Amino acid sequence: MFDNMTERLSSWLTAEGAEAGIVLSSRVRLARNIKGLSFPPYADDDCREKVVDFVETALQKSRELERGEFHRSEIIDDLDRSFLIERHLISPEFMRPDTISGIFISPDEKIAIMVNEEDHLRIQSMGSGLTLTDTLARAMRIDDDLARTLEFDYDTDFGFLTSCPTNVGTGLRASILIHLAGLVLTKEIDSVIDHITKLGLVVRGFYGEGSDVWGNLFQISNQTTLGRSESDITEALQKITRQIIEFENQAREQLVSQAQDEISDKIWRAYGILRHARVLTTEEVMNLLSAVRLGIALEILNEVSMEAVNKMLILSQPAHLQKHVGRVLSPSDRDIARATLVRETLA
Amino acid sequence: MFDNMTERLSSWLTAEGAEAGIVLSSRVRLARNIKGLSFPPYADDDCREKVVDFVETALQKSRELERGEFHRSEIIDDLDRSFLIERHLISPEFMRPDTISGIFISPDEKIAIMVNEEDHLRIQSMGSGLTLTDTLARAMRIDDDLARTLEFDYDTDFGFLTSCPTNVGTGLRASILIHLAGLVLTKEIDSVIDHITKLGLVVRGFYGEGSDVWGNLFQISNQTTLGRSESDITEALQKITRQIIEFENQAREQLVSQAQDEISDKIWRAYGILRHARVLTTEEVMNLLSAVRLGIALEILNEVSMEAVNKMLILSQPAHLQKHVGRVLSPSDRDIARATLVRETLA
Numbered sequence: 001m002f003d004n005m006t007e008r009l010s011s012w013l014t015a016e017g018a019e020a021g022i023v024l025s026s027r028v029r030l031a032r033n034i035k036g037l038s039f040p041p042y043a044d045d046d047c048r049e050k051v052v053d054f055v056e057t058a059l060q061k062s063r064e065l066e067r068g069e070f071h072r073s074e075i076i077d078d079l080d081r082s083f084l085i086e087r088h089l090i091s092p093e094f095m096r097p098d099t100i101s102g103i104f105i106s107p108d109e110k111i112a113i114m115v116n117e118e119d120h121l122r123i124q125s126m127g128s129g130l131t132l133t134d135t136l137a138r139a140m141r142i143d144d145d146l147a148r149t150l151e152f153d154y155d156t157d158f159g160f161l162t163s164c165p166t167n168v169g170t171g172l173r174a175s176i177l178i179h180l181a182g183l184v185l186t187k188e189i190d191s192v193i194d195h196i197t198k199l200g201l202v203v204r205g206f207y208g209e210g211s212d213v214w215g216n217l218f219q220i221s222n223q224t225t226l227g228r229s230e231s232d233i234t235e236a237l238q239k240i241t242r243q244i245i246e247f248e249n250q251a252r253e254q255l256v257s258q259a260q261d262e263i264s265d266k267i268w269r270a271y272g273i274l275r276h277a278r279v280l281t282t283e284e285v286m287n288l289l290s291a292v293r294l295g296i297a298l299e300i301l302n303e304v305s306m307e308a309v310n311k312m313l314i315l316s317q318p319a320h321l322q323k324h325v326g327r328v329l330s331p332s333d334r335d336i337a338r339a340t341l342v343r344e345t346l347a
Numbered sequence: 348m349f350d351n352m353t354e355r356l357s358s359w360l361t362a363e364g365a366e367a368g369i370v371l372s373s374r375v376r377l378a379r380n381i382k383g384l385s386f387p388p389y390a391d392d393d394c395r396e397k398v399v400d401f402v403e404t405a406l407q408k409s410r411e412l413e414r415g416e417f418h419r420s421e422i423i424d425d426l427d428r429s430f431l432i433e434r435h436l437i438s439p440e441f442m443r444p445d446t447i448s449g450i451f452i453s454p455d456e457k458i459a460i461m462v463n464e465e466d467h468l469r470i471q472s473m474g475s476g477l478t479l480t481d482t483l484a485r486a487m488r489i490d491d492d493l494a495r496t497l498e499f500d501y502d503t504d505f506g507f508l509t510s511c512p513t514n515v516g517t518g519l520r521a522s523i524l525i526h527l528a529g530l531v532l533t534k535e536i537d538s539v540i541d542h543i544t545k546l547g548l549v550v551r552g553f554y555g556e557g558s559d560v561w562g563n564l565f566q567i568s569n570q571t572t573l574g575r576s577e578s579d580i581t582e583a584l585q586k587i588t589r590q591i592i593e594f595e596n597q598a599r600e601q602l603v604s605q606a607q608d609e610i611s612d613k614i615w616r617a618y619g620i621l622r623h624a625r626v627l628t629t630e631e632v633m634n635l636l637s638a639v640r641l642g643i644a645l646e647i648l649n650e651v652s653m654e655a656v657n658k659m660l661i662l663s664q665p666a667h668l669q670k671h672v673g674r675v676l677s678p679s680d681r682d683i684a685r686a687t688l689v690r691e692t693l694a
Contacts, residue, residue, distance in 0.1 A: 261683055265625035272623030278612035336608055 001071070001080045006323040010087055010109040010126070013314065015306035017129020021297040022245050024177040024217070024310065026132045027088075028139045028234065031162045031171035032121040032146075033153040039163045040116045048100035048116050055115045058149035059104055064142050068106040073099050079328070082319035088126070090114055111142060118163045119171070121146070130241060132174055132234040139172075140230065158226065166224050174234045175221030176241050177206070181294040182251030184216045185263070192247055196220060199240055206286070215286030215313070220244070256298060267295035271303060274312075275346045279332075280339040285316050304346060312345055348418070348427045353670040356661065357434055357456040357473070362653035364476020368644040369592050371524040371564070371657065373479045374435075375486040375581065378466040378509045378518035379493075380500040386510045387463045395447035395463050402462045405496035406451055411489050412460075415453040420446050426675070429666035435473070437461055458489060465510045466518070468493070477588060479521055479581040486519075487577065505573065513571050521581045522568030523588050524553070528641040529598030531563045532610070539594055543567060546587055553633070562633030562660070567591070603645060614642035618650060621659075622693045626679075627686040632663050651693060659692055 012025050033039055034054060038047050052072060059065050073095045076084075084090040084103065089112040095101050101116035114122040123146070125139035153161040160171040167173070183189040193203050202223050205213040220241065222233050255263045270291030274280075280288075293309050295301035314320060316338045322329050325337050359372050380386055381401060385394050399419060406412050420442045423431075431437040431450065436459040442448050448463035461469040470493070472486035500508040507518040514520070530536040540550050549568050552560040567588065569580050602610045617638030621627075627635075640656050642648035661667060663685045669676050672684055 261626055261679075265686070268623040268625050269620050272619030272621075273616050274619075275623070276615040276619030278615050279608050332608075339612070 001076070002083055002323070005087070005109070006083075006320065007315070009307065009311045009314065012108075012110050012126035012128050013310045014128045015310055017127065017131050019241075019245055020129040020306065022179055022248055023130040023241065024128075024179060026127050026130055026135045027175045027177070028125045028132065028135045029173045029175075030121075030123040030139050030143050031119040031160065031167045031173075032123065032143065032150075033161060033163070034120045035151045035153045037120065040118060040120065041163050043116075045100055051120050052100060052102045052115050054150060055104075055113070055121060055146075056102065058146050059113070061149050062142070062145045064145040065104065065106065065111065068104055068111065070102055070104045073097060073101040076103075079319050079322060083323060086317040086319050087314065089124075091117060091122075110138065113142075119167070121150075130176065130238070130245075132176070132238045132241075133231075136172075136174065136230055136234045165226075169224075169226035169228065170230045170233065172225050172230050172233055173221050174237045175219050176237065178218050178220060178241065178244065178248075179216055179290065179293055180218055180244070180248050181216040181290050182248050182255055185255055186251040188247070188251060192244065193218075196240065196244065200224070201237070201240060214283050215290040217286070217290070252294070252298060263294075263298070264300050267291050267298075267300050271295065271301060271346075274342050276343065277339045279335045280316075280342060281335055282317060282338070285338060285342060286313065289313055308345060312342055315345075316341055348423070349430055349670070352434070352456070353430075353667065354662070356654065356658045359455075359457050359473035359475050360657045360661065361475045362657055364474065364478050366588075366592055367476040367653065369526055369595050370477040370588065371475075371526060373474050373477055373482045374522045374524070375472045375479065375482045376520045376522075377468075377470040377486050377490050378507065378514045378520075379468040379470065379490065379497075380508060380510070381467045382498045382500045384467065387465060387467065388510050390463075392447055398467050399447060399449045399462050401497060402449065402451075402460070402468060402493075405493050406460070408496050409489070409492045411492040412451065412453065412458065415451055415458065417449055417451045420444060420448040423450075426666050426669060430670060433664040433666050434661060436471075438464060438469075457485065460489075466514070468497075477523065477585065477592075479523070479585045479588075480578075483519075483521065483577055483581045512573075516571075516573035516575065517577045517580065519572050519577050519580055520568050521584045522566050523584065525565050525567060525588065525591065525595075526563055526637065526640055527565055527591070527595050528563040528637050529595050529602055532602055533598040535594070535598060539591065540565075543587065543591065547571070548584070548587060561630050562637040564633070564637070599641070599645060610641075610645070611647050614638050614645075614647050618642065618648060618693075621689050623690065624686045626682045627663075627689060628682055629664060629685070632685060632689060633660065636660055655692060659689055662692075663688055 034051060037051055056070050059070055076095055081095050085092050089105055090103055094114055094117050095103060104113040110126050112124045123139055123142050125135045127135040155161055159169040162168050162171050180189060183192055196203055200223050202221050204219040206215060206217040222237055225233060270288040274288050289309050289312055292304060296306050318334055321334050321337050324341060329337055381398060384398055403417050406417055421444065423442055428442050432439050436452055437450055441461055441464050442450060451460040457473050459471045470486055470489050472482045474482040502508055506516040509515050509518050527536060530539050543550055547570050549570050551566040553562060553564040569584055572580060617635040621635050636656050636659055639651060643653050665681055668681050668684050671688060676684055
C-alpha cells in the first residue's frame, strides 16, 4: 500500500514557508468525539465499527475532503503502519490490526484524520515552516465541514469533550517541529527547554511522546486547552516559537563568529560521511543531516537543498527504506540500504 | 631552501616495487667513521669541521654521487630541519644549527648521507616497496666509492667501528616501513609485534625511535650487526617481512570475508572526511589515509592512487605545509591548511 507516497516528500515538509531554515513544520490537531457513542478507550467493537462507518460516510460527504483516501486498520499491515508513523500521519500506538480504526489522508498529506485513536476523530493539519495560523484555519474548516454530518460531543461550559482531560475545551494541540542545532552546539538548549517548559509548553523528540531527540529536532506543543480559544493557543505558541527562533539565531551567529572553522568542519564532515558511508543507522543519519541542515541555513554548504535533507530524513527511515527496496530488511541490511539511499540522493 | 623538493614526492615513496600495497619503503643505513678523527659524540668543533670538509671533498670526487647537493648545518634553519625530518632524510635530533654537521641528498632522494650524526657518516639508501637487496647494493656502492677517498675506521676482528656498540660490525641497519592496518583492525598486531621482537627486530613508529604509531605505519629494523654479514641482515629482515606480509594479508582477507560492510564503511568514511573536512590534525590525516590506503589495496576504492596517498602523507606534515603556503603557521592554522591541501589533492 501507499506505493504512490513511498518516494515522495509530504507537502508539509518541503522546507518552504516562514522561518523554514529553523522550523520544519507546523501542526494543529483537533480531538473530536461523536455524541452518544462511547469514547474509544471504553468502546466495544460494535461501537468502534459504528464510529469508523459514521466517519467514512461523513468524509465522503465532505466538500473539503472529497479527494484523499480512507483506510481501515484491517487492511493495514505492520510495514504500512510503521510507514504512516514515519510520515507523522498516525501516532505510534495507533492502528494495530485488531483495533477497528481508520486513517484518512489527503493527497498532499496536509490533512490526516485518525479515527478511533484516543478520541473518535483526531483531525490533523500540517504545513511547512512556521504557519500555525493557516494550519489552524485548515483544521477548523475540516472540523466545520465534518460537523455538518457528525454531531460532536460538546459541553457549553467545557467545550469539546475528550478522552483525556488535558484535551477538553478546544481539543486542540498545536505543535511545531523545530531544528535547534545551534542551541545544542552552544549547550544552551537545556536552559531554553527549561524556559519553554515553565511557559506551560511540552518539548518532545521527533517521534513525539517519549521519543529521544535525534537530529536536534524538537517538537514543541501546548499542554492544555481548557479555557482558551483556538487562536489564543496557536498565537501563544507562535509567539514563543519566534522567541526560540531568536535564541537559535543568536546561537548560530555566535558559532559562526567564534568557531567558524570548527562549525564549518563539523558540517562538511557530516556531508562527507553522508556522501560516502556504506553503513548508517537512523540515529546517525538524523544527526548528520542536522549538521548539513545547519550548514545550508548558514550558507556554509550549498551542495544539497533543504528539501533534499527533509526527503532523506523521512525516506531513510526503516519502513520507508523497506518499501523503497521492495522487501523486508534486517536492521543491519537497513543500515546498508540507508547509506545507499543517502549516497544516491547526494550523488 | 629545498623549494624544488617541497611539492614533490621522494622517489622512494612512489608506491612502486614489490609488495607496495603493504610495504611503503625499504631502507639501509651504513654507519662509518673516518680513521684518526674522534667520533662525533667526543669530537670538538675543529674535528667536526674537519669531518664535514673531508666528506664534502669525498662527495665531490665520488662518481656515484656527482649529482646531488651537500648542505652544511649552519645554513639550515628550523623549518628546513623539520622539513628534512618529515622527508625521513635526517634523524630527529640531527643538524641543530651549532652542531657542525651536514647532509648530502641525491636528486631522487634515494641517497641521503648525514655527516656528524652519531657517526661521521650515516649513508642512507632508500627504495620504494620491498627492495632490500637493491637498496643494500646501492648503499654498498656508495660506501665503496667513498672509501676510495676516505679511510674508514675498521677493525679486522670487529669490522667497522661505530659510536654505539650496537652498530659495530657492518654498521648496517636495514629497515622497512610497513602498513599493518589489517592486523591493527583484527587486533592481532600486538602478538605479531611480540613475535617480531622475539626474533631480535625492533618495531617503531613512522618517525623512528620513540615515535608513536600513527596511520598504522610501522618501521621494522634489525637490532645488532656484529658477527653477521650485510646480506645476512637484509635477507633475515626480508624473510621476516614476507612472513609479516603473509599475516597482514590473512588479516585483510579475514576482514573482507567477515566484515565486508564494516570495513568498506570505515574506508569510505575516511575518504569522505578527507575529501570534505575543514580542519585536520597530522595524526588524524595519517589514520584516515591509513584507511584509504587499505581501501586501495583491497580494491574497495579507486578514487585516489597509492602514490597520492603517500604524497598527502608527506606533504601534509607541518614543515611541508608551511613551505607549501610560504609562511609560518600556528598549529591551528596548519590544521586548516592541511585540510585544504588534502581536499585539493582529492578534488
